[in-house]
Amino acid sequence: MTGPLDPFETDERKALRASARGFAEREIQPDLDAWELDGVIPAELAKKAAGAGLLGVGYPEAVGGEGGSVIDAMVLAEGLMAGGASTGSLAALLTHNVSLPHMVRVGTPDQVARFVKPALAGEKVGSLGVTEADVGSDLAATRTTARRDGDHYVVNGAKMFITSGARADFVTTLVRTGGPGPKGLSILVVESGTPGFSVSRKLNKMGWLCSDTAELAFTDCRVPAANLVGREGDGFGLLMHQLMSERLMLAIQACAIAQRSLDLTVDHVRSRVTFGQPLISRQVVQHKLVEMHQRIDVARTYARAVTARFAGGEQVTAETCLAKIAAADACSFVVDQAAQLHGSMGFMRETEIERHYRDARVFRIGGGASEPLADWAARMLGYHE
Ligand SMILES: Cc1cc2nc3c(=O)[nH]c(=O)nc-3n(C[C@H](O)[C@H](O)[C@H](O)COP(=O)(O)OP(=O)(O)OC[C@H]3O[C@@H](n4cnc5c(N)ncnc54)[C@H](O)[C@@H]3O)c2cc1C
CATH class of the missing domain: 1.10.540.10 (Acyl-CoA dehydrogenase/oxidase, N-terminal domain)
Incomplete structure (x- = not known):
C-alpha cells in the first residue's frame, strides 16, 4: 500500500x-x-x-x-x-527504543526525570540488558537475580550481547525477583558506577561495528528499589510489549537496508560495462533487480501494515513475528544479490554494499531469532498439537 x-x-x-x-x-x-x-x-x-x-x-x-x-x-x-x-x-x-519503552509505559515520575528525559535529550545512553550467555531465545529462563534487601535490590548475574552496553549510563535489566518462570521476572534499572556493576568485555562482531556490544557483570550490586519499573513480576509482560515494537522496528530496518542496497546496485549496474554493454542491459540482471524490488516491497508493505495495526492497539503478536521473519529473509536475499552484482568490489571493505552484507546477518538472530519466532507464531495461530 x-x-x-x-x-x-x-x-x-x-x-x-x-x-x-x-x-x-x-x-x-x-x-x-x-x-x-x-x-x-x-x-x-x-x-x-x-x-x-x-x-x-x-x-x-x-x-x-x-x-x-x-x-x-x-x-x-x-x-x-x-x-x-x-x-x-x-x-x-x-538504543533508547529498547531501553525506555517500559519506563514510558509504567515508570515513576522520578524514573522519567532521571532516565527517560536525559536519554531523549541525548545526554544519557540507556541499554536493554535481557540476554545472558546461557539464555537467549527462552527469556523465561533468565538467571540474573535481584534479592530485596531493605530499600535496595542486590543483583547477581551477567548479561550478554548488550547493545551500547560498554558506554551505557544505565541498563534496563531483566532480573529474577521471584520464583522460576516468567512470573518471577522484573525490570530494574541499573546505573553505571553502581558498585558491583561492571563491563566484563567489549565484544568483536561480524557487523554493526560502530555499535558497541558488551558483556556485563553484576556482583552483589545494590540497586535502589526506586529503580524497579512497574511492580515485581511485571518484567516479562513489559518486555513482551517492548519486543513487539522492537521486532517491527527491526523488520522496517531490514527493509530499509535492502532498499538502500538495491538503490546502490541499480546505480552500479547502470555504469558498469561488461562485454561492451552496461550490466543493466542484460535481461538476467533486470530480472534480478525486479526480484529484489518485489521481495522488499512485499516484506515492507506487510511490516508497515502490521505496524499500523500495532499502533492502533490491535493484538498482532503472530503477525509481528511473521513480519520480522519475512523482512529478515528479504534482506538476506537482497544483500546477497547486491554483493554478487557488484562483483569483486562487493567483497571490498571500501564499498557500502560490503558493510550492508555483514550488517544484514543479525536480522535473522537479534531481537528474537527466526525459528523461535516461528514457534511463537505457530502457538498464536493454533498450528500446534
Ligand atoms: C549485534 C547484537 C546485538 C544485540 N543486542 C542485544 C541487546 O541490546 N540486549 C539484549 O538483551 N540482547 C541483545 N542481543 C541478543 C539477541 O537478542 C539474542 O542473541 C537472540 O535473541 C538469540 O539468542 P541466543 O543467541 O541465545 O540464541 P539461542 O537461543 O541459543 O538460539 C540459537 C539458535 O537456535 C535456534 N533455536 C532456539 N530455540 C529454538 C527452538 N525452540 N526451535 C528451533 N530452533 C531454536 C535459534 O533460532 C538460533 O538459530 C544482541 C545480539 C546481537 C548479535
Missing part, C-alpha cells in the same frame, strides 16, 4: 523522512567508516540528533519526546537509512 491511504506516506511523515535523510547525509554518512574502525559512535551524535528534533520522535512530549507514534519512529529509521546511515549506527544511536 502506498499513497495517501498508507499512514507511512502522509505529507508530515514524508517531511520527517526527508529531514532524517538530510541529517544522515550531513552527520552520519561522511564519518561512518571512521566510526566503524573506532567501534563506537561519538557521544555528540545523540545530542545533534536531539537538537535536530529527531531523537525523541515517537515519544510523548510529557516524557521529553517530540510526539508522534511508533510509525513516526520507523519513518525516522527509514529516512536515516536512505541518507546513508547503517543499521549498526541506528542500533547505537537509537
Whole structure:
C-alpha cells in the first residue's frame, strides 16, 4: 500500500523522512567508516540528533519526546537509512527504543526525570540488558537475580550481547525477583558506577561495528528499589510489549537496508560495462533487480501494515513475528544479490554494499531469532498439537 491511504506516506511523515535523510547525509554518512574502525559512535551524535528534533520522535512530549507514534519512529529509521546511515549506527544511536519503552509505559515520575528525559535529550545512553550467555531465545529462563534487601535490590548475574552496553549510563535489566518462570521476572534499572556493576568485555562482531556490544557483570550490586519499573513480576509482560515494537522496528530496518542496497546496485549496474554493454542491459540482471524490488516491497508493505495495526492497539503478536521473519529473509536475499552484482568490489571493505552484507546477518538472530519466532507464531495461530 502506498499513497495517501498508507499512514507511512502522509505529507508530515514524508517531511520527517526527508529531514532524517538530510541529517544522515550531513552527520552520519561522511564519518561512518571512521566510526566503524573506532567501534563506537561519538557521544555528540545523540545530542545533534536531539537538537535536530529527531531523537525523541515517537515519544510523548510529557516524557521529553517530540510526539508522534511508533510509525513516526520507523519513518525516522527509514529516512536515516536512505541518507546513508547503517543499521549498526541506528542500533547505537537509537538504543533508547529498547531501553525506555517500559519506563514510558509504567515508570515513576522520578524514573522519567532521571532516565527517560536525559536519554531523549541525548545526554544519557540507556541499554536493554535481557540476554545472558546461557539464555537467549527462552527469556523465561533468565538467571540474573535481584534479592530485596531493605530499600535496595542486590543483583547477581551477567548479561550478554548488550547493545551500547560498554558506554551505557544505565541498563534496563531483566532480573529474577521471584520464583522460576516468567512470573518471577522484573525490570530494574541499573546505573553505571553502581558498585558491583561492571563491563566484563567489549565484544568483536561480524557487523554493526560502530555499535558497541558488551558483556556485563553484576556482583552483589545494590540497586535502589526506586529503580524497579512497574511492580515485581511485571518484567516479562513489559518486555513482551517492548519486543513487539522492537521486532517491527527491526523488520522496517531490514527493509530499509535492502532498499538502500538495491538503490546502490541499480546505480552500479547502470555504469558498469561488461562485454561492451552496461550490466543493466542484460535481461538476467533486470530480472534480478525486479526480484529484489518485489521481495522488499512485499516484506515492507506487510511490516508497515502490521505496524499500523500495532499502533492502533490491535493484538498482532503472530503477525509481528511473521513480519520480522519475512523482512529478515528479504534482506538476506537482497544483500546477497547486491554483493554478487557488484562483483569483486562487493567483497571490498571500501564499498557500502560490503558493510550492508555483514550488517544484514543479525536480522535473522537479534531481537528474537527466526525459528523461535516461528514457534511463537505457530502457538498464536493454533498450528500446534
Ligand atoms: C549485534 C547484537 C546485538 C544485540 N543486542 C542485544 C541487546 O541490546 N540486549 C539484549 O538483551 N540482547 C541483545 N542481543 C541478543 C539477541 O537478542 C539474542 O542473541 C537472540 O535473541 C538469540 O539468542 P541466543 O543467541 O541465545 O540464541 P539461542 O537461543 O541459543 O538460539 C540459537 C539458535 O537456535 C535456534 N533455536 C532456539 N530455540 C529454538 C527452538 N525452540 N526451535 C528451533 N530452533 C531454536 C535459534 O533460532 C538460533 O538459530 C544482541 C545480539 C546481537 C548479535
